[in-house]
Amino acid sequence: MPEIRFEAVTKSFGDTPVIRDFTAEVADEEFLVLLGPSGCGKSTMLRMIAGLTDVSSGTLEFDGVRVNDLEPKDRRIAFVFQSYALYPHMTVRANIAFPLLMARFRWYHHLPVMNRIMRHRFLKNQDIAGRVEDVAAMMELTDHLDRRPRTLSGGQRQRVAVARALVREPSMYLLDEPLSNLDAKLRTQMRAEIAALYQRVRKSFVYVTHDQVEAMTMGTRIIVLNDGVIQQYGTPKEIYDRPANTFVAAFIGSPPMNLIPRDGRLLGVRAEKVRLTDAEGGPRGTVAVVEQLGAETVVAFTLSGAKDLHYARMPGDVVFAPGTEVRVDLDLTAASWFDRETGRRLP
Incomplete structure (x- = not known):
């Protein structure tokens, strides 16, 4: 052995x-x-x-x-x-x-x-x-x-x-x-x-x-x-939890980790750490695609002024129609930061 x-x-x-x-x-x-x-x-x-x-x-x-x-x-x-x-x-x-x-x-x-x-x-x-x-x-x-x-x-x-x-x-x-x-x-x-x-x-x-x-x-x-x-x-x-670079972040996880440009870096947040609401506050987004999978719903959305798709994994009873304006709440307690040029994880 x-x-x-x-x-x-x-x-x-x-x-x-x-x-x-x-x-x-x-x-x-x-x-x-x-x-x-x-x-x-x-x-x-x-x-x-x-x-x-x-x-x-x-x-x-x-x-x-x-x-x-x-x-x-x-x-x-x-x-x-x-x-x-x-x-x-x-x-x-x-x-x-x-x-x-x-x-x-x-x-x-x-x-x-x-x-x-x-x-x-x-x-x-x-x-x-x-x-x-x-x-x-x-x-x-x-x-x-x-x-x-x-x-x-x-x-x-x-x-x-x-x-x-x-x-x-x-x-x-x-x-x-x-x-x-x-x-x-x-x-x-x-x-x-x-x-x-x-x-x-x-x-x-x-x-x-x-x-x-x-x-x-x-x-x-x-x-x-x-x-x-x-x-x-x-x-x-x-x-x-701690992907070494943006390739691993995008390859591991379904849906992949969200990579959001912020302050000259990339902020990595898993879909289960994203919540979409109709409450005030937080960045604006627009629902693009809704996948209802029974026990959970995966929502693809775009942030205001951007074209890239991001994802939220939410309970199965949550329903959003494509085109709905939402507020995006990010839980940053387990977030990752990446260098925008090299894609490597930052301390």
Whole structure:
């Protein structure tokens, strides 16, 4: 269960840099989320951890041991891909057991007839069968072990992919946007299942996503990336409450943090700290869009003399019509200030 250390890690494809001077230390048994927009380099970073992509320069260490040149099979990691990558001709049982079978295979076991015989024999091995049954029970797949992947739902297939990673008992689990192919309801369910799985196994997880909800609900630490550069590294609460710059402020949170020009700086206020009223006092604003979400209402508004949209998150029974003139009340107790030129957080 390794501590991971990145020291000035870079990755370039030809003359195109993808990861730029990446430095971070991740403690053992963390659920680390690599978060950022598409093309920011997060999947490339995950593949470097796995050994599937070479490090161009810098040092990657597991528990103080340099692993830059270590083969993937020697890193004791398990990888769950964005696509399920299941073998359609195999049963769920055989798909889950596959890493254990491959660990016992010799070169001559890959011959066509011998392959079928040895797979069947290994599947009946008491140790392998027991581990498969245990993992299948953990992932609620016991009733599906003798089915083919094509007969399963998307959520069930993703569980099989996770079970196949679990059965090896690795020291670290790497997950590359594993929920992106699921619908909203299944994503919510699988988020809870993966978070519960992390609590059970208590091993290091590295999880790639562009979805901030996944990052905030599952991660114990988050690295926010943009254009291959670390923007911030911290707990979900630290990143939400004290964003390091305007990119993080706008990327984390739905709706994003309001950034209001004021006194030559930018004032950052979260939507839940904004109240719109018809009382006197406070800056004037105009309601632009109203989103009624049941338990809450999100109101987009413009400030007088400005065109940028800002947001207020209010109780669900609050109703404003677009075009309504309002007064804007800002709670500044948890506000952030940013340099208008650099975008960096100010003390």
